[in-house]
Structure formats: C-alpha cells, structure tokens
Amino acid sequence: MSETLLLETASTAPRRRVTAVAEHIVEVLSDSGEGAQRCGQAFAAIAARSGHGIWTLEIIPAEIQPPARSVAGASGNRIRLGGGRITNGGDEADLVVAFNEQVLIGRVAEGELKPGCLVLLESMWREDRDPAVAQAYAAAHADLVARGYRVIEIPMDRECRKLVPDPRRGKNMFVLGMLCSVYHLDLGLGREQIALTFGKKDAKVIATNVRLLEAGWAWAEEHLDFAFTIPTAQITEPQVVMNGNAALALGILASGMEICAMYPITPATSVSQHLTELFETVGGLVHQAEDEIAACAFAIGASYAGKCAVTITSGPGYSLKQEGIGLAVMAEIPLVVVDVQRGGPSTGQPTKPEQGDLLSALFGTHGDAPKIVLAVSGIEDCFYAMITARRIAETFNTVVIVLSDGSLATAQQPFPRPAFSEDWLAPPVDQSPVPEGARPYDWDEATGIFRRFIPGQPGGMHTVTGIAHDRDSHVAYDAASNEDGLRHRSLKLAALQRTLTCPEVFGDPDGDLLVVGWGSTKGAIEEAVAGLRAEGHRVASLHLRFIQPLPSGIGEILRRFARVITVEANWSDSPDDALIDEDNRRYAALAMLLRSRYLVDVGCWTESRGRPFKPGTIRAALLDELAKEKRG
Amino acid sequence: MIPVADCLLRTAEAHHDLADYRSELVPRWCNGCGDNAILTAMQRLCRDEDLAPEKTVFVSGIGCSSRLPHYMNTYGFHGTHGRALPIAEGVKLSRPDLSVFVSTGDGDCLSIGAAHWLHALRYNVDLTVLLHDNHIYGLTKKQASPTSPLGTKSNTTPMGSVLAPLNPLTITLGVQTASFVAQAVDWIPDLLYQVISAAYRHKGLSFVRILQRCPEFMPGLFDPWIQDPKRMLLLSHADGVTVGPALAKVYPNVRAHDPSDRAAARAIAEVEDPLPVGILYRDPAVPRYEELRHVGELRTVERVRRGLEAELDRFTIWPEDAATP
Incomplete structure (x- = not known):
C-alpha cells in the first residue's frame, strides 16, 4: 500500500494515531556523505536525554566514496530505543528513513526490516531527469510495497530546498525533525543537540540546521498520520553515551598508560585517533609506527623503560604482532595489546565484526607463551577493562590481550559516568x-x-x-x-x-540448557535467554570475561545443565554437512577450549554473517537446541 | 616522562673506570672477531663520557652483533631479529633521560629490519646506532647478507652470490632527515673511537657503519685494505674526526671533508675503494621526534583527572539537562 496520493491531496493534517510501544528500532540510511550517520547519532542522543534506553549501530560502507545510489553504499545508523536498558541492536527495524531507494535494497535482502515496517522514502527520484533513475525508483518502490512494507514517499528534497540551496547538506536535520515528531521527542532537545553537534561552527550554520529541524518536525506533524510513544525513565545519575572504541580510549587515559603505539587498521584505528586528541591536552604519546611489528616493538621498549604501554590493532595487525608478544612474554615485560576483532582470516571483512581471534589470542606466537586474555562484554566494560589490563600487566610483568570487536567499536550505549579514582593510575616509576x-x-x-x-x-x-x-x-x-x-x-x-571470581549464571543455577558466550554478544544472548525463560524454558547463560586464565567454578556450572552450548560469532563446522562427523568437526573457539578444559560435551552454535548478533536469531537457535534435547 | 629523576641532584659525582662497564660475562665472539673492538670502544666511550651505567641502555636485535649488550654492565635489551630500532625508539620516547645505544648487524638492520632502518632515519630519535657490518650472517653459520660482495660463496649461495650488495651509506644519505652518517673500521681503533664519540655527542640518530671482520666465515675479506693502508681514505675536518700525525704516517690518504656538505658526502659514500672512514654527514638542525612530540612533559594525577573529566563531559547526559517526561 502506498500512501503518497492520500497525503499529497490531503489539505488538512491527517488524524494522527499515536501508538504506545515498548521499544522501536529505527534506521536512517543514505549515500555516504549525506549525513545519515550524524542524524542517527543526534536522534539517539536526544532519545537518551529523553530518558530512553538506547543502543546504536553504525551501518558503514567498506569504501570511502562508494558510488551514489548503490546497494553497497548504504551508510547510516540503526537506533534501538526503549523504556529500559538496551544491550544490543535488536532484531528487525520498525521504521526506516531512506534518502534513496537503492540504500534500502541491501537491508531488505539481509532481512533487516520487520514485516510491515514503516519506510519513509525520499520521493525526488520518481521524477528524476534520468529515466533510468526514475525507473529504478519506481521498480524498487513497487517491490517494497509488494513486500508489504508501509512506504510513505516524502518530498524531503523539495521541502529542504525552501530553506537551503543544496539539500544534500541539511536533509539529515530535516529527517531528525521528522523523527522527533514521530517519537514525541522534545524539539528543544533537538535544538540543543544541533548546537552541540555543530558547536565548533558559527551561529549561522546552527541556525540553518535548526530551521531544517523545525521544518521536518512541522512537516511530520502536518502530514504523517502516525506517531509512537515509548516509555521513559527519569535519569537520576549522570550517564555517558559513547561507542566502544571511545570507551577504550578513555579507559586507556584513565588507566594511566602514557604511550600507545599503533599502525592504522580498521576497525581499531579510531581508538588511537581519539587517544591522540586526549594526549594532546593531558600529555602522553600516540606513536604511529611504520608497521604493526614496529608498533608492538615500540610499545615493548617503552614498557621496558618505565610504565606499561599499549598497542592497538585488529586481526591482520594482531597476526603481525605475534613475534613481539612472544618477546614480551619471554622477557616478562608488561604489555597491553588491544585487538578489535574483524572478519578474517587474512584481510577478511575489515568493516564487519567477528569473534575469530580467540584461539590466536590464547595460543598465538610460537612456543609456550602464557598470556592473559580478557574479552570485553559491553561498552562500559571497554572503559574499565583497560584499567584492569594495565594493572595486571604490571603486577604480573606479562602480556594482557584485550579482545573487543567491530560490533562494540561503533555501537553506542549510555552507562553511568565513571568516577575518577587515583588508584586507577600506575605509581611513579x-x-x-x-x-x-x-x-x-x-x-x-x-x-x-x-x-x-x-x-x-x-x-x-x-x-x-x-x-x-x-x-x-x-x-x-x-x-x-x-x-x-x-x-x-x-x-x-x-x-x-x-x-578471579566465577562469573554469575544469568538465570537459574541448573536446567536444560546453558549458553556460554564471551565478548560483545552478552546483551543479545541474555535478551534471548530472558525471553525464553519468561516462556518457561529452563535456559540460562554464562558470560566469560577472563578467558585465560578461566576462573574456578565454571566446570561445576557446566555440569549442572543437561546440555551446554557456546554461542559465538565465528566459524564452526555444521554437523549437517555430509563430510562432517564427530571425528572431524571443527568446533567454535570457546567450545573447543571448554571441552578440553572441563571434559564436558560442550556444543556450539555460531554465525559469521559479519553483523552483530540478533537476539531473535539466538532465540531460534536455542529453541532448536531445546527441541533436540527433548528428542535426544 | 620521568622528569623527577632529572630534577634530582647527583649527590656524589660518580667517576667510572672501564671495569664499571664490563659485565661479568666473557664475550663469546670468535678470536679475531671485530665485535671485540667495537665493545672495547663502547666501554671506553662510556667511561670517557662518564655515563651512569644505570642510565645507559644498549638495545640490540639478533645476531653476533646483538650479543653486545650482555657484555656491558649497563641496562640492556637483547630483542628480536630486526627490531632493535623500534624497541630503542620506545625506550627513548618513554625515557628521554636515558642514553640509548643500538647494536645491529647487516642482516638485522639491512634485511629483516630494513623498514625500521629507513623509518628510524625519518624519526631522528636521539640514538647512537652501530651497524656491525661483516657482510655475512655469522650466528646462523654463513649465509649471504645484503652486503655480501657479489660472488660470495656461502651456504645459501654455494656457487657464489648473484645479487649485488646494497650500500648502506648511500641509502642512509638518501633519506632526507638522516642527521649523522659515519663509517669506521674495526682495525683502526683510534678512528673507531673518535667516530662513535662524535656519534654519541650528536643529538639525533647517529648512524655508524662499522666494517667488522669475521675471521670465521669471511676470512681475509678486508685484507686488501688492511695490508695496503693507501687504499683507506681518512675523512678529516676540524668539526669531524682529526687525523693525528701518527695516523697520517700510516694512512697517507687523508681528505678534508666538511660533514655539512651532503653532496660531497654522497659522492664519498658511492666509492668503496679507497674505503672512506670518518664522518660523512652531520646536520644537528634536523628536528628530533622526541622534541616534535613533546615527550617528557610532567603528567600529574591532577592533569589526568582534569583531562578525563573534560572528555567525559563531552559524552555526559546530566539528570538536570534531561527532558522531564
């Protein structure tokens, strides 16, 4: 069903149906450079200040300047907003704003839109002078309608042109205004957010953007027949909203580490970039070395001479650092290595998340090279893990590997503002x-x-x-x-x-199925488990932060459940493949570790789709596992 | 980074003799190995400069050359193959108060660590780098190195090496920010000492190539030059090394060379016969990385706290600023 005609002919504001929902997932998609990211981030910030729980994810094209109006060029944000704390990006989107129809196609194909999803689509392409464009638009539009999405064509370009000569710059603030209207967010907060976002620019820029915001808001109020209210909770303590990489950078500052050596690599680089800015004012050095090996060697030299240093990288760089890691283990020099994992092996999928580096973190480099491996389980943890890592590295004169991944790197979530403690810093040399x-x-x-x-x-x-x-x-x-x-x-x-203390079981202490996870997947796993438990299933989960060494007590927990599986974002062979049997099946990394350590028949469910885990996907996998358990 | 240590007065001026710089280990180099001469020169330099052993660090990679730190009674870091330079850079950037020396070989520096060599010249960190160049891999028992002369018979080139050697001096001089380039030979200890002493006093990365005899695997390699002193070209300058009358008597081939003349330095570096010894190039004005990056600033707890709080402010939602539902 397309509602363009209805809206365009309507001379008076449609009667607005306001629906109360527990939460919503919104996506804002555009070509690279049209500002969907900025719009999404501002929307998330406004929602958070309004008392909503939020989680945002970036949708990033792999290239810097992908062709305009291309499927691969989709750039933007997903914002999940709800009444309480949100711990992951959720399942399918409820509402999508798209600056052209092409950027939607990939999202639809990946199953990212909920059936009946609201699509707010820029309509200018229908009358494009290039017949191929107009045709592509009409075809995609018809397809979206046929799939049952509720597509609302909106003349964003035309409306923005009334205020600015080039709507490519500014359309995003018009969209922000529309979203404020749709989600009953305070327009005053929107104006403040614009002032914050464009704070470094002059007042004229801010004023123009505010006018665009107000125009979008007014347009939505006048033309859209729907709006949503989502519960809020009054904030009582200060919260910080940042992504995982920013939290790592602030954590490094808070840990007292003064030297970071790095080489540019996606998705880790933004940690060092952020740290460079921080060290400009606080003192300290971010050294961009000539290569990953040199970055590691530099950090080791700096650590050796005084205080513990950090080197930050992603998969391919982590491989190159192995020689240095072995040296630091052997010579017993403190060193913190951060690996923001991405899809592998080799160059793999630079912009996509994966948990494929666990075994190389545990066992990488030749010879017996014991090192500490810590996996961050959320954005707040990114901050505190760095303080822990520095302290352990110096206390034990050893290497601490901190594993994050691409799905935390750019995801944002509020957490209580850390209260600085002098104890976080290292004592003088x-x-x-x-x-x-x-x-x-x-x-x-x-x-x-x-x-x-x-x-x-x-x-x-x-x-x-x-x-x-x-x-x-x-x-x-x-x-x-x-x-x-x-x-x-x-x-x-x-x-x-x-x-180390044993992690707590999420759910009952025993039952039919225990799900063990590590790293960034904690929120999605626990959401899936909570849902199943509410339906009466005897499921629980356990999330590991220290993976080497493993705290005491885990074996006992595993043995209390009829069945144990790990859920991991890496590869494992499917038992359904003709050649695969128990003699040759390659298990997921953590499953392999748990099997060998505890002699428990730990199974695994994995996905390597290069996107953050969805609670719905995990839920389906767990239901399968429970059904197997019943049959078994 | 550790400015406090710099602020402390040395309560008693320590004076050291050679024994203070000798570790309890007996060097395990072969008889006649040129590394012994380099070690002796380094110990003499430390004594003459009165370097506090605890404030001196010798960093090395892997190879015969890289055993040198073990024989010095200073702090030492015997690293991994090729990585002496980045390790040393980390030491110096972390602790500008330390004197940092690097011992590296022709395989270590010019082959497996070649990328670090070029970039170290770019950074121009205040390090004294000694390239022990014996034209062969010694510790792994005779394989051709990047400086092995064409036709060198080795375990990896039994029919003679087929690749022309590279010239570390011309390559180093080709890097725009190279600030100190010199050559010495192990068999003229007086000049070796003078060169490394000037290298130490230079603020910036001083690159000293030392032609070093390996009697085990390259016997007689330098004999033509040793036996015929006329084939040595001594570079002399009031602002470089000085060739006294005794030396000049043995080595008649002395040429006045101004180390600030880069073009002349390049021309000298091109020629290997006669073999130049002395300071080829020096430019004290090249900025050092540690200066450019302002390392060594005082970083107090208060400064960290203020920086962190200010940064957290950028991300904070305050309850009083939040909308009331």
Missing part, C-alpha cells in the same frame, strides 16, 4: 637502588612473580633477552634454566587465576 645481591628474575617459587628492575635503578643493570635465560637474565641453554623459566612464567597465570 621505581628509580630506587636495587638491593645488593637481588637478581633480575627473582621468581617467587609459588607465584612466578618477581620485581622488575627498571632502567635508572642503580645496581639493577642487566640485559633482558628473548633467549632462554636464568635468574640473572643471562643466556642459558641448559635444561634446568629452561624449565625454570617456563614454569615460573606459567605459574603467573595460576596466581592471577586464584584471584
């Missing part, structure tokens, strides 16, 4: 004389921990080396020294492990 007779690797017999001598400390002179060495840091190829080093480097993991 020790420059006191080393006691006579003290040895550089004076490993504690039980824990493997030792006090590192830092350049500048009189009496502590020694040469660290990546070669097998004895307690004096002298090259030592003898069997006893070799095993002495291996043993103590390994013991440090056990020493840390003894301090």
Whole structure:
C-alpha cells in the first residue's frame, strides 16, 4: 500500500494515531556523505536525554566514496530505543528513513526490516531527469510495497530546498525533525543537540540546521498520520553515551598508560585517533609506527623503560604482532595489546565484526607463551577493562590481550559516568637502588612473580633477552634454566587465576540448557535467554570475561545443565554437512577450549554473517537446541 | 616522562673506570672477531663520557652483533631479529633521560629490519646506532647478507652470490632527515673511537657503519685494505674526526671533508675503494621526534583527572539537562 496520493491531496493534517510501544528500532540510511550517520547519532542522543534506553549501530560502507545510489553504499545508523536498558541492536527495524531507494535494497535482502515496517522514502527520484533513475525508483518502490512494507514517499528534497540551496547538506536535520515528531521527542532537545553537534561552527550554520529541524518536525506533524510513544525513565545519575572504541580510549587515559603505539587498521584505528586528541591536552604519546611489528616493538621498549604501554590493532595487525608478544612474554615485560576483532582470516571483512581471534589470542606466537586474555562484554566494560589490563600487566610483568570487536567499536550505549579514582593510575616509576645481591628474575617459587628492575635503578643493570635465560637474565641453554623459566612464567597465570571470581549464571543455577558466550554478544544472548525463560524454558547463560586464565567454578556450572552450548560469532563446522562427523568437526573457539578444559560435551552454535548478533536469531537457535534435547 | 629523576641532584659525582662497564660475562665472539673492538670502544666511550651505567641502555636485535649488550654492565635489551630500532625508539620516547645505544648487524638492520632502518632515519630519535657490518650472517653459520660482495660463496649461495650488495651509506644519505652518517673500521681503533664519540655527542640518530671482520666465515675479506693502508681514505675536518700525525704516517690518504656538505658526502659514500672512514654527514638542525612530540612533559594525577573529566563531559547526559517526561 502506498500512501503518497492520500497525503499529497490531503489539505488538512491527517488524524494522527499515536501508538504506545515498548521499544522501536529505527534506521536512517543514505549515500555516504549525506549525513545519515550524524542524524542517527543526534536522534539517539536526544532519545537518551529523553530518558530512553538506547543502543546504536553504525551501518558503514567498506569504501570511502562508494558510488551514489548503490546497494553497497548504504551508510547510516540503526537506533534501538526503549523504556529500559538496551544491550544490543535488536532484531528487525520498525521504521526506516531512506534518502534513496537503492540504500534500502541491501537491508531488505539481509532481512533487516520487520514485516510491515514503516519506510519513509525520499520521493525526488520518481521524477528524476534520468529515466533510468526514475525507473529504478519506481521498480524498487513497487517491490517494497509488494513486500508489504508501509512506504510513505516524502518530498524531503523539495521541502529542504525552501530553506537551503543544496539539500544534500541539511536533509539529515530535516529527517531528525521528522523523527522527533514521530517519537514525541522534545524539539528543544533537538535544538540543543544541533548546537552541540555543530558547536565548533558559527551561529549561522546552527541556525540553518535548526530551521531544517523545525521544518521536518512541522512537516511530520502536518502530514504523517502516525506517531509512537515509548516509555521513559527519569535519569537520576549522570550517564555517558559513547561507542566502544571511545570507551577504550578513555579507559586507556584513565588507566594511566602514557604511550600507545599503533599502525592504522580498521576497525581499531579510531581508538588511537581519539587517544591522540586526549594526549594532546593531558600529555602522553600516540606513536604511529611504520608497521604493526614496529608498533608492538615500540610499545615493548617503552614498557621496558618505565610504565606499561599499549598497542592497538585488529586481526591482520594482531597476526603481525605475534613475534613481539612472544618477546614480551619471554622477557616478562608488561604489555597491553588491544585487538578489535574483524572478519578474517587474512584481510577478511575489515568493516564487519567477528569473534575469530580467540584461539590466536590464547595460543598465538610460537612456543609456550602464557598470556592473559580478557574479552570485553559491553561498552562500559571497554572503559574499565583497560584499567584492569594495565594493572595486571604490571603486577604480573606479562602480556594482557584485550579482545573487543567491530560490533562494540561503533555501537553506542549510555552507562553511568565513571568516577575518577587515583588508584586507577600506575605509581611513579621505581628509580630506587636495587638491593645488593637481588637478581633480575627473582621468581617467587609459588607465584612466578618477581620485581622488575627498571632502567635508572642503580645496581639493577642487566640485559633482558628473548633467549632462554636464568635468574640473572643471562643466556642459558641448559635444561634446568629452561624449565625454570617456563614454569615460573606459567605459574603467573595460576596466581592471577586464584584471584578471579566465577562469573554469575544469568538465570537459574541448573536446567536444560546453558549458553556460554564471551565478548560483545552478552546483551543479545541474555535478551534471548530472558525471553525464553519468561516462556518457561529452563535456559540460562554464562558470560566469560577472563578467558585465560578461566576462573574456578565454571566446570561445576557446566555440569549442572543437561546440555551446554557456546554461542559465538565465528566459524564452526555444521554437523549437517555430509563430510562432517564427530571425528572431524571443527568446533567454535570457546567450545573447543571448554571441552578440553572441563571434559564436558560442550556444543556450539555460531554465525559469521559479519553483523552483530540478533537476539531473535539466538532465540531460534536455542529453541532448536531445546527441541533436540527433548528428542535426544 | 620521568622528569623527577632529572630534577634530582647527583649527590656524589660518580667517576667510572672501564671495569664499571664490563659485565661479568666473557664475550663469546670468535678470536679475531671485530665485535671485540667495537665493545672495547663502547666501554671506553662510556667511561670517557662518564655515563651512569644505570642510565645507559644498549638495545640490540639478533645476531653476533646483538650479543653486545650482555657484555656491558649497563641496562640492556637483547630483542628480536630486526627490531632493535623500534624497541630503542620506545625506550627513548618513554625515557628521554636515558642514553640509548643500538647494536645491529647487516642482516638485522639491512634485511629483516630494513623498514625500521629507513623509518628510524625519518624519526631522528636521539640514538647512537652501530651497524656491525661483516657482510655475512655469522650466528646462523654463513649465509649471504645484503652486503655480501657479489660472488660470495656461502651456504645459501654455494656457487657464489648473484645479487649485488646494497650500500648502506648511500641509502642512509638518501633519506632526507638522516642527521649523522659515519663509517669506521674495526682495525683502526683510534678512528673507531673518535667516530662513535662524535656519534654519541650528536643529538639525533647517529648512524655508524662499522666494517667488522669475521675471521670465521669471511676470512681475509678486508685484507686488501688492511695490508695496503693507501687504499683507506681518512675523512678529516676540524668539526669531524682529526687525523693525528701518527695516523697520517700510516694512512697517507687523508681528505678534508666538511660533514655539512651532503653532496660531497654522497659522492664519498658511492666509492668503496679507497674505503672512506670518518664522518660523512652531520646536520644537528634536523628536528628530533622526541622534541616534535613533546615527550617528557610532567603528567600529574591532577592533569589526568582534569583531562578525563573534560572528555567525559563531552559524552555526559546530566539528570538536570534531561527532558522531564
């Protein structure tokens, strides 16, 4: 059903039907450079300030300047807004605003639109001078209508032209005004948001954008026959709204780390970019090295000489850093490595999220190289994980790998504003004389921990080396020294492990099915589990933050459930494939780890679709698993 | 980064002798290896410059050359193959108060670490870099290196190497920001000492190629030059190394060369016979990375707190600013 004619002929405002909904998912899509991202972000911020829970996702084309009006060029935002805390991007969209019909096609094909979804579509293309464009538009429009979407054609370009000469710049604020009207958001907050967004520009720019906002709002009030109200909750404590990469950057600042060495790589780069700005005012160095190997080596050199440094990368860069990671493990130099995972192997899918690096994080680099692996489970965790990582790296003189991924990198969510604590920062570098007779690797017999001598400390002179060495840091190829080093480097993991607390089960302590997850998928998994539990299913979930070492108590939890599966965004063989059987099936990374550690028959369900997990998809997978369990 | 240490007065002026820079380890280099001469020169330099052993760091990669830090009684970092330069850059940028030296070989610097070499010249961090160039991979027992002369018979080139060697001096001088380029040979210790001493005093990355004998795998390689001192070209300048009368008697081929003359330096570097020794090029005006990046600023808890709070403000929704439903 198309409603263009109805609306265009209507001379008076249509009667507006206001529907109360628990939550909605909105997408704003445009060609790259038309500002859908900015519109989506502003809309999300206004919604958050209005007391809605939000989660936003960026829809990013892989290229910088994809061709206009192309399926692959879709750029924009998804905003999920609801009454309470939102922990993921949700399932299908309820309402989509599209600046042209082409950017919609890919979203439709990927199943991102809910049946009957509202589509607010720029109508200028219908009368385009290029007959091919007009034809493509008409065809796509007809297809959308045939699929049952409620398509509302809106002359955005024409309306904006009344205010600005080039609606390509400004249409996004018109759309923002429309969305404020549709979701009953305060226009005053919209004006403030524009002032914040364009704060660095002059008042004229802000005024123009405010007029566009108001025009969009007025147009929607006059012409749209629907609106929605979503519950709000009054904010009582200050909240910060940021994406995962910004939270990592702020976390690094808060951790007291002063040196970051990096090489540009998607999707990790924005962490270092943000950090560069922060260090400009606070002091500190972000070094863009000549390559990933050099970035890692630089960070190790900086750490060695004083305070722990960080290097930030994504999959391919993480592979290149292996040699350096091994060196830091062997010489026992603190180092924090952040891997914002993307689709792999090789160059893979640079702009798409995946959890494919777990095994290389755990076991990467040659030889026995024990290191700590921490996976952030949400945006707030991105902030605090960096503080934890720095402290562990320095306490244990070892490497801490922090795994994030593309789906947290650009997703935004409010969380309570962190309250700064001096304890987050590292103490000043020790420059006191080393006691006579003290040895550089004076490993504690039980824990493997030792006090590192830092350049500048009189009496502590020694040469660290990546070669097998004895307690004096002298090259030592003898069997006893070799095993002495291996043993103590390994013991440090056990020493840390003894301090970790077991994660809590989400749901009942026992039941038919336990879902184990790690990293960015926490919100989607718990939403799916909560839904199933509400329907009476005996399902629970467990989310792991420390993956190496694993805290005590996990094995007992696994054994309390009739069936255990992991849910992961990486590859595992499907038992349905003709060649696959129990002798050759490749399990998902975490499943493999849990099976070997706990001797529990842990299954797995995985998806590698290059997009954040949807609670609905997980729900369907869990229902399948429950049905199997019943049959079994 | 550690300005406090710089502010402390040295309560007692320490004076050191050579033994203070010798570690308890006996060098494991072969008899006649040129690395021994380099080690001796370094220990002498440390003594003469009165470097505090605890404030001195020797960084190296992998190879025979890279064992040098173990034999110095200073702090040392024996790293991974090819990565001495980025490790040393990290040390210096983290701790500008430390004196940082790099020992690297022709395989380490010019092959596996070649990218780091060029970029180190770009950064121009204040490091003294010693390229121990023996024209062969020694620790892995004789494979051709990037500086092996054409036709070198080695385990990987049994019929003789087929690739022409690269010239580390011309390449280094080709990088616009190279600020100190010199060449020394292990068999003229006086000049070796003078060159590394000037290199140490240069603020910026000083690149010193040291032709170093490997009697085990390249016996007699430099004999033509050693046995015929006329084939050595000593570069002399009031602002460079000085050739005293005793040296001039042995090495008659002395040429006045102004190290600020880049074009002349390039022309000298092109020629390997006669073999130039001395400072080819020096430009103290090239900006150093640590200056450009303002490292070493005082970073107080208060400054971090203020920076963090200001940044959090940008992302904050305050209850009082939120809309009332």
